Amino acid sequence: MGYVNWQRHVWIFLGLIAFFGMPMCRGTTDPRDVFAINSLYAALGFPILPGWVPIGGDPCAEHWQGVQCVNANITGIVLSGANLGGELGDGLQDFTSVIQMDLSNNHIGGSIPSNLPPTVRSFFLSGNQFTGSIPNTLSSLGQLADLSLNDNRLTGNIPDAFQPLVGLVNLDLSGNNLSGQLPPSLGNLSSLTTLHLQNNQLTGVLNVLQDLPLNDLDIENNSFSGPIPANLLNIPNFRRAGNPFNTTVIPSPPAFAPSPSPSRAPSPELTTGQRAFAPTVPIIISDSGPGGKFLTTKRVTWIAIAGVLTFIVVALGLCLYMSRCCKGSQPSSKITKRHEMSEYNDLEKKPKNSEPFPKLYSPLEKGYKEADLRPALRHGNDHETNSFRLKPVAERTDFKTTVTIPERKEDHRIDMTELDVDFLTPPPPPPFLQVDEDTADPILSSLTMTRPPNRSVRTFTISSLQEYTNSFSQENLIGEGMLGTVYRAELPSGKILAVKKLNAAACRKQSNEDFLELVLSVSKLHHPNVVALLGFCAEHGEKLLVYEYCGNGTLYDALHTDDETHKKLSWNMRIRLALGAARALEYLHEVCQPTIVHKNFKSANILLDDELGVRVSDGGLAPLAPSISASQLSGYGYGAPELELGSYTSQSDVYSFGVVMLELLTGKTSYDRLRPRGEQFLVRWAVPRLHDIDALSRMVDPSLNGAYSTKALSRFADIISLCLQPEPEFRPPMSEIVENLLLMI
Incomplete structure (x- = not known):
């Protein structure tokens, strides 16, 4: 070990000599970054990495493997799975502009240094052999958005160093030997959406996490105890098995509160879109058993009855006392309590397993024939999208509609046999919708946007979309993307549509009003190469978009998975x-005003119709996209360099278009971890070869069999090179790219 340390110090000394006196200082890369990367190279033990040299060098100009640059500064070091060893050393703080550092899935050991790069936003050290504790100097990383230290050998407590890290979105400390309680500063992570702490030895309670905006929390296989805060039970993806949580009583509003407050959080036992109507009593929940949590219904009933009797006795006593003091007064409170008691008894008579309001994909039990369930759009900052209010029969002035639908065939089918509801009738159109009787379809609701008369966007009910997709069955599944899953839908007329069922994250991004505004905006897109939005559905907290159907799948499928379509992709095609x-x-x-930036342009979002014509999907849906870090976008192989600086413009779409052109040229995917290390990211491998005609010819998809001219190949490569310029201002506008492609036809 002493020899290794001595050797490292020698190389650092030589690096200092190079920094102050060698001609490499006249290179493209900032000399400070050159010195920092030389120090890191020495600490790692000088592994064999293409382009890397131990002293001096020009990492940006010479395209060192895994080194990302913007202008003269190193902004990223991505060497995941590069079989690296050694240690990190103490020179990381010398990097002046590094934003992403991904050294995951290697064999790097030693401790995590306390001197960390202050500009880093994405720091991935997972899957290594780091020992010791997590340094307190994490607090110096004020721009940190993603931190992964999972699957190492770290020990000790999690440091209380998160107070300044208000921009941290993803934190993964799982798979270590961390112990102790969660630090209080974790509660300050106001942007944190993903937290993984599983497979450690952590103890204490989870109160510090209860106010975080988490949608993914994994604390399995630790020693957490105490009650689980109610807010955590509402997290969509919450995994907590393997902890000795105590049985506890979750507090709730008084048993005879009026109709539920619109802002009240749903019960953890209810799926998205459900509300509890019955008067609320404490529910005893246990997480220690193998089945998760259970409800002791008998005990709940007796507690409720006791509470009712006690309340009535107190009310009667109060009324008698008031009648003696004020003879002229009327005991109206007694009448009120009788009415509330009657309403409570009616609710208690419902079947034992009935749900207080229909799940989207679950059977409905009979009941609530004396209730009026009416959907209402929510306002304000509520997280839920619909509220349903309970209305006594005596107050009803409208008629009831009895809907009878055949018994469900699969678990996803709604069974609404003999259910008396009026919320299945489509709600009245919002202010910007109007009924278009000329284009009305007897099967579909005929609400249309105020727009040119040649196109209407229609509302669909969930029950109709379930019918057309066979309850969203697996055989009708077309694909799954960032926003949700897409299903094939067949109307009784035989027409085929595509239904995009937005996932929970996309649904939470917007209220119903904002969603309808988005539908209005997207429905105005009229272009032969943009997939047309035909309709939408917004019921029970679910949001779905209905598009025209493209029978030949996606360009990604045609290039990489569908051999039959791949054969049709000639050079001219x-x-x-x-x-x-x-x-x-x-x-x-x-053309669109205001300008629409796609923000998710890739071959999987380019649909092909029956004649292999292009239809770009997801245009205008960027507001629905969940928060994704730049490192994740770059990890797909389509992300432009400026994403690391937090910038995304229309020129970033141009870069992604250049990646798609590379896929068309080479037949390779944008990223493939199974390829050799130097070829995993298509852009890094291909760009240096675009201006070497021999190397370029070897890059072309072999299935083309040379059926193209050298001149056409060179022009195609020139367009790709322009699109993939590191600086966005040097990339051409799309109109110029269209002109250049037209010259090739």
């Missing part, structure tokens, strides 16, 4: 596909 996609982006960027 690939140019036409690129032209169609370019025209779609040109329309979004330069």
Whole structure:
């Protein structure tokens, strides 16, 4: 070990000599970054990495493997799975502009240094052999958004160093030997959405996490105890098995409160879109058993009855006392309590397993025939999208509609046999919707946006979409993306549609009003290369979009998975596909007002119709996209360099378009971890070869069999090179790209 340390110090000394006196200082890369990366290279033990040299060098100009640059500064070091050893050393703080550092899945050991790069936003050290504790100097990383230290050998307590890290979104400390209680400063992470702490030895309670905006929390296999805060039970993805939590009583509002407050959080036992109507009593929940939590219904009933009797006795006594003091007064409170008691008894008579309001994909029990369930759009900052209010029969002035639907065939089918409800009738159109009787369809609701008369966007009921998709069955599943899953839907007329069922994260991004505004905006997109939005559904907290159907799948499928379609992709066909996609982006960027930035342009979002014509999907849906870090976008292989600086513009779409053109040229995916290390990211491998005609010819998809001219190949490569310029201001607008592609046809 002493020899290794001595050797490292020698190399650092040589690096200092190079820094102050060698001619490498005249290179492209900032000399301070050159010194820092030379120090890191020495600490790692000088592994064999293409382009890397132990002293001096020009990492940016020479395209060192895994080194990302913006202008003259190193902004990223991505060497995941590069079989690295050694240690990190103490020179990371010398990097002046590094934003992403991904050294995961290697064999790096030693402790995590206390001197960390202050500009880093994404710091991934997972899957290594780090020992010791997590340094307190995490607090110096004020721009940190993603931190992964999982699957190492770290010990000790989690440091109380998170107070300044208000921008931290994802934190993964799982798979270590961390112990002790959660530090109080974790409660200050106001942007944290993902927290993984599983497989450690952590103890104490979870109160510090209860106010965080988490949607993914994993604390399995620790020693957490005490009650689970109610807010945590509402997290969509909460995994907590393997902890000795205590049995506790979750506090709730008084048993005879009036109708539930619109802002009250749903019970943890209810799925998205459900509300509890019955008067609330304490519910005893246990997490220690193998089945999770259970409800002791008998005990709840007796507690409720006792509470009712006690309340009545107190009320009667109060009324008698008031009648003696004020003879002229009327005991109205007694009448009121009788009415509330009657309402409570009616609710208690419901079947034991009945749900207080219908789940979207669960059977409905009979009951609530004396209740009026009416959907209402919520206002304000509520997280839920619909509220349903309970209305006594005596107050009803409208008629009831009895809906009878055949018994469900699968678990996803709604069984609404003999259910008396009026919320299945589509609600009245919002202010910007109007009924278009000329385009009315007897099967669909005929609400149309105020827009040109040649296109209408229609509302669908959930029950109709379930019917058309066979209860969203697996055989009708088309694909799954960032926003949700897409299903094939067949109308009784035989017409085929595509239904995008938005996931929970996308649904939470907008209220119903904002969602309808988005539908209005997207429905105005009219272009032959943009997939058309035909309808939507917004019921019970669910949001779905209905599009025209494209029978040949996606460009990703055609290039990488569908051999039959791949054979049809001649050189000229690939140019036409690129032209169609370019025209779609040109329309979004330069015709639409205001400009629409796609923000998720990739081959999987380019649909192909029956004639292999291009239809770009997800245009205008960026507001629904969940918060994704720049490192995640870059990890897909489509992210432009400026994403690391927190910037995304229309020129970032141009970069993504260049990646798609590379896929058309090479037949390779944008990222493939199974390829050799130097070829995993298509852009890094291909860009240095674009201006070498021999290397370029070897890059072309072999299935083309040389059926193209050298001149056409060179022009295609020139367009790709322009799109993939590191600086966004040097990338051409899409209209210029369209003109260049037209010259090739």
